[in-house]
Amino acid sequence: MTFLVPSAWANAPAQECSSELKGATVVPKLTSTHVISIASASAKAQGLDLSKFQPPRVCFDSASREWTVHFEGLSEKGVMVLDNWFRIRVDDATRRAKFFGAA
Structure with missing residues (x-):
């Protein structure tokens, strides 16, 4: 199954989230682009319209070997909307x- 990822999201860099394994090199099996595809499909399955969210931030935690994809909602007419975010963790x-969050 193929999921389309908005082009602005395709190059989202993965960041290291965990400080527990400083100096250790843990290479993830998945790429950030693949993780965003998995997270996007999961969000759509929850009924979320991803066009209402900023490009996601992607983070890999080498301690748990989990990815976190954070989606922050777009502001409406320059006003931030509270609890307009969600996260998806991908093993x-x-x-x-x-799925985690308020959206």
């Missing part, structure tokens, strides 16, 4: 996605 080994 690097199983590719399972878990």
